[in-house]
Amino acid sequence: MRLKPVHCIIMTFLLVTMAYTDTSVRAQAEVAAAPRALAAGETQGVPQTGALGVQRTTAAIMASQALADRSPAAQRQSTPRFQVNRQHLAENSQALGVGQWPPLIGPAAPVHIVEAHSATFASLSTNFTGATLADSQTFPPSTMGTVGPSQFVVAINGRVRSFNKATGIADGVIDSSLDSFFASVMTPPIANNLTREPRIRYDRTTQRWILTAIDLPGQGGTQPNRMLLAVSDAASAGVISPSTVWTFFFFQGSATDVMDFPSLGVDVNALYIGANLFSASGSFVGTNGYVVRKSSILGAGPIVVTSFVGLVAGGTGAGPFAPQGVDNFDQSATEGYFVGVDNATFSTLIFRRVSDPAGTPTLSGNISLTVPTTTFPTRVPHLGNTGGANGQLDGSDDRLYSAMIRNGRLWMAHSFRTNSSGVASTATGARNSVRWYEIQNLTTTPSLRQAGTIFDSAATNPIFYWLPTVAVSGQGHAVFGFSRAGVNARIDAAMTRRLASDPLGTTQAPTPYTATTFDYNPAGDPGRTTGRFWGPTSYTSLDPSDDMTMWTIQEFTNATDSYGVQVVKVLAPPPATPSSSSVATVEQGATTTITLTGTSSLGSGFYDPGAGFTNRIAASVNGAGVTVNSVSYISPTQISLNMSVATGASLGARTITVTNPDGQSATSASGLVTIVAPTPASISATAGTPQSAQLNTAFATELQATVLDVNNNPIADVLVTFTAPASGASGSFPNGNTALTNANGQASVAFTANSIDGSYTVTANVSPALAPPASFALTNTALPTSTPTNTPTNTPTNTPTNTPTSTPTNTPTNTPTNTNTPTPTNTPTNTPTPTNTPTPTNTPTNTPTVTNTPTDTATPTNTPTPTNTPTNTPTSTPANYVQYVPFVTKGQPSVIATLTTSAIPTSPVATPGFVFASATMTLPTLMPVGGNYWLSASPTSLVPGLVDDAVVLRAGTTELFRYEYGVNGQPQAALVAVPASVLLPRAGQSLTVEFMDLHGSVYSATPLYLVWTP
Secondary structure: OOOOHHHHHHHHHHHHHHHHOOOOOOOOOEOOOOOOOOOOOOEEOOOEEOOOOEEEEHHHHHHHHHHHOOOOOOOEEOOOOOOOOOOOOEEOOOOOOOOOEOOOOOOOOOOOOOOOOHHHOOOEEEEEEEEEHHHHOEEOOOOOEEEOOOEEEEEEOOEEEEEEOOOOEEEEEEEEOHHHHHHHHOOOOHHHOOEEEEEEEEEOOOOEEEEEEEEOHHHOOOOOOEEEEEEEOOOOOOOOOOOOEEEEEEEEOOOOOEEEOOOOEEOOOEEEEEEEEEOOOOOEEEEEEEEEEHHHHOOOOOOEEEEEEEEEEOOOOOOEEEEEEOEEOOOOOOEEEEEEEEOOEEOEEEEEEEEOOOOOOEEOOOEEEEOOOOOOOOOEOOOOOOOOOOOOEOOOOOOOOOEEEEOOEEEEEEEEEEOOOOOEOOOOOOEEEEEEEEEEOOOOOOEEEEEEEEOOOOOOOOEEEEEEEEEEOOOOOEEEEEEEEEOOEEEEEEEEEEOOOOOOOOOOOOEEOOOOOOOOOOOOOOOOOOOEOOOOOOEEEEOOOOOOOEEEEEEEEEEOOEEEEEEEEEOOOOOOEEEEEOOOEEEOOOEEEEEEEEEOOOOOOOOOOOOOOOOOOEEEEOOOOEEEEEEEEEEOOEEEEEEEEOOOOOOEEEOEEEEOOOOOEEEOOOOOEEEEOOOOOEEEEEEOOOEEEEOOOEOOOOEEEEEEOOOOOEOOOOEEEEEOOOOOOOEEOOOOOEEEOOOOOEEEEOOEEOOOOEEEEEEEEOOOOOOOOEEEEEEEEOOOOOOOOOOOOOOOOOOOOOOOOOOOOOOOOOOOOOOOOOOHHHOOOOOOOOOOOOOHHHOOOOOOOOOOOOOHHHOOOOOOOOOOOOOOOOOOOOOOOOEEEEOOOOOOOOOEOOOOOOOOOOOOOOOOOEEEEEEEEEOOOOOOOOOEEEEEOOOOOOOOEOEEOEEEEEEOOEEEEEEEOOEOOEOOOEOEEEOHHHHHHHOOOEEEEEEEEOOOOOOEEOOOEEEEEO
């Protein structure tokens, strides 16, 4: 065979790699196992060390694919799948002939199942075709794909392709043939080799993608073959990109036989790979199980594998046929499992338990479980078939297609013939149906918790369902994906689901999620006695972001004589509808925890996957002022919310919305929580106590009471009543004795002493009254009884604060213009006569304004006689002062003009960041501290300006401030605020102003000014 260029390159790469590392699995280093007593039938494994991994980036894989695309591969059939004649197995005599478990009690007649139409099935979301016959050039596709944090990756015979899971559009990151992807570890010569039967998982625990496949040296399935593995790197954190590094491993499944139908299960400890083994002549020789130590493939390797040969020994006897490795999400798991239908009888499942999978594994003997009767499937008719019996579709056999443990229970599904009641049958008119199981007590003695059958109960021309897989969410809901066809139905992809609340053994009606109108009679697959190739696999996976959403990928007819694999996103039921709250009212300013109860309908419910998931349950309260701090999951109908209400939150009833991790929301029909004003918890006197006032005069400080809630938050708009004694020393409230609290919880009133001297208490309180009330200690004092003397030599006891230190030299013939001079209304009652010196003992702290000019002979030593009239100019800028500092100086370049259509120059700039104009601006020495600074297009008002694209302020080479007008080269006029902290420290300095082009297209600008407003 002539080698293609890509094969030569890959062979060279492989030979170099083999020269660098010892790639012979048979030259393995044995890992010593701790001795342990084995149970009856248990087998001690021997871990064997294989080769180091081979690393390639996604970009390198895509480069190889680009080279391979120059020589397109011809369409080809897969080597005829190895067949095992299981049609005449013995029936398990203990099996009951029922279609579900627990069985129906009484003479309940089967009810005809009506399929739901995809257009009305509300749970279906994103729906896209992952690959087609044109992409793979292979029959059959071995349908496979799974979901990750942001991508869905399809892996079928002939194609590996990644999609954006939000849009269902291929993201172009990886789109490679399966051969090119695994070329570095295929059995040489790879020019005469091909890859088949891919399996893919996303391991949420390690954030790794894991792909497996087998190769077929010689392309005929007659030579011993390799199991191929690929693991993405930790740095990618589950997001495949061109720089993602894949590490490729392999091991030889048998030295003499061919592995077929490899399965894959992943848990926290290991990978579990089961396979059927065939001789070079195609005879079934048994089944094997392989346990790959997970830690050995998370780095460069080498890979460590423990092989358990002869799960079915010699091809005969009891044991798991087509053993499925079991997926398990339990992070505390210490055991792994293989499970399969019994090789010797129908209606029996066989388990093999793996102990110490992360170390030196041991394998239990067969653990058998009887299930309701099963049988062997038949070929599938399909509308539009022109190939007769051989042109029907291969129904495969009764093997299991996947297995997963969820919440400690094992789920799996397969297909076989049943009658119109869903009971296993090979009679005329039988149709292929899907049987599923939930197994409990795995670590002790497994038992059947429930089982159900998805079937069409039509008496004639029924729909056939086959090739099923199942996944179960953290909520306990299950989704089943499968193919469907019939005499009157073309080949479509279908699914159904079972809610956790559904009766045991039941599911909802099947739903086709494609609606093909095309016949399927491909020339490349004319068919054979078992029918045309179809499947022979499918997969249903759980979204690792929310533990709720599920995805299934199934085969259908995408065009005339062509197949496609269709992916659909299946939403979980929405959250329960919030219907009541354990707390009816919440006060402004309070933080509280409420229990929210919801009403469930059609499986709706609250859910939170717990720590480690990117998406968690959330809740919100409508309107402003309420913050939900945390949400705790209690049950599908109850959650706990801790929320804080702002002191200024508007009063009234609020609705509550709960959003599940998958983004679906439910809102209460009415307000469940009412925001109310806080209840006063304490009142205290915070100003105006103690103090005194002369009889019949106002107290200098108003009486102030502060009201707080139970959390010591101030309460606004609370009516406070002040109460004074009714007799004796007391006073009156000139403006009334009540006041509302402000935002700080403060209420104040003025108070005037009465004509009786003495001490007393004024109280303040709210209604209902709080204990203790706020108390104010007040004293009324009598007027002074001493007669003022005229002796001018006495030193005043209260020296005026603005008394000049120098002795005045001339009589104050002019009244000072000091704006702070008190008005005549404050003239003391004992004002001295003009002929006598005023008595200084009663001089107020502010120098009085005398009504008569004293003579020189009676001038007091403390009379403020200024030599010059003081002006006392304020140091702060008056509020009506506006200062405009020109920002654009004279002589600007001609490209700076008023921004009109005709004025915008179109001058391409080769280098973005080009400064097309600059100027110097000198800041005033004295700059206003308050107010705001703006960049304005007018020196006399605030007008938005524009620089295409940015203006920059610099002090020397230091950039102080930058503003880009608009975003990404789309300029927009703006009134730009310049922080005062940038300008004030540089008062009196010169700054450089630059007009800059950022995006390299055109440049233009309006004049700019630095404007200050109070």
